[in-house]
Amino acid sequence: MSIIFAVITAAILITVGILRAKRPVTEKETVIVRRFVHPGHTWLRMTEDGDALVGMDDFAQSLIGTIDEVALPRMLRRLEQGGPALQVWHGHRRVTLVSPVTGRVVAKNEMVLHNPSLVNTAPYGDGWLLRVRPKKVLLQQRNLLTGKAVQRWMDTVRTQLAAFFVTTPALMYQDGGELVENLADRCSDDEWDKITKTFFLTDATTAF
Numbered sequence: 518m519s520i521i522f523a524v525i526t527a528a529i530l531i532t533v534g535i536l537r538a539k540r541p542v543t544e545k546e547t548v549i550v551r552r553f554v555h556p557g558h559t560w561l562r563m564t565e566d567g568d569a570l571v572g573m574d575d576f577a578q579s580l581i582g583t584i585d586e587v588a589l590p591r592m593l594r595r596l597e598q599g600g601p602a603l604q605v606w607h608g609h610r611r612v613t614l615v616s617p618v619t620g621r622v623v624a625k626n627e628m629v630l631h632n633p634s635l636v637n638t639a640p641y642g643d644g645w646l647l648r649v650r651p652k653k654v655l656l657q658q659r660n661l662l663t664g665k666a667v668q669r670w671m672d673t674v675r676t677q678l679a680a681f682f683v684t685t686p687a688l689m690y691q692d693g694g695e696l697v698e699n700l701a702d703r704c705s706d707d708e709w710d711k712i713t714k715t716f717f718l719t720d721a722t723t724a725f
Contacts, residue, residue, distance in 0.1 A: 552641065553661035554670075555617035557599070557718040560641070561649075561661070569618050569654060571602070571647040576671060577614070578640050580678070580716065582607040582699035584633040588725065589625045589646060596620060596649060598657050599718070601725045603646055605636070610701045610709060613719040616649070618657055624648035674716070681715065682708075 602616035
């Protein structure tokens, strides 16, 4: 009798094992990364150790065009929220970008320095620019946009850009409403100066 019981128990265990093996593996839940965006088109994302990664948003890299060169601040330099933080070049066009956060620079993305086009291909990933140790970051985040507010703001920005070029042929869109590549090449010097003041909140005289 005990032998029969043992055989039945073993069969049950084997069956349970087979059923568990056939059970579909559920995918891990996607981790939602909270990103904060400055009106000057830079962003920050907090790291697990409390630092802030800083980069350029997708609209900025599309508007500027192919990034040919990047100049980043020296290590331990103190940045001010809304103050000049870095510069990028597209051909002879130079743009100074502001910092979305106050703090000291603790790391620079060396990959971007050697391969600036990463800013174009992965502006929110490998194309990050600076790592900043922030000061009172929770207070500073109140001056930034996040979540659905970013999309609403970007819709307004695109409308503003279209109105900016309403009397010139410089602004052209590809299929799907994307900006043409290297729009900066189509602008006059005066137009580009107005663009940097309007959308990047800096100009050619902004010290870096």
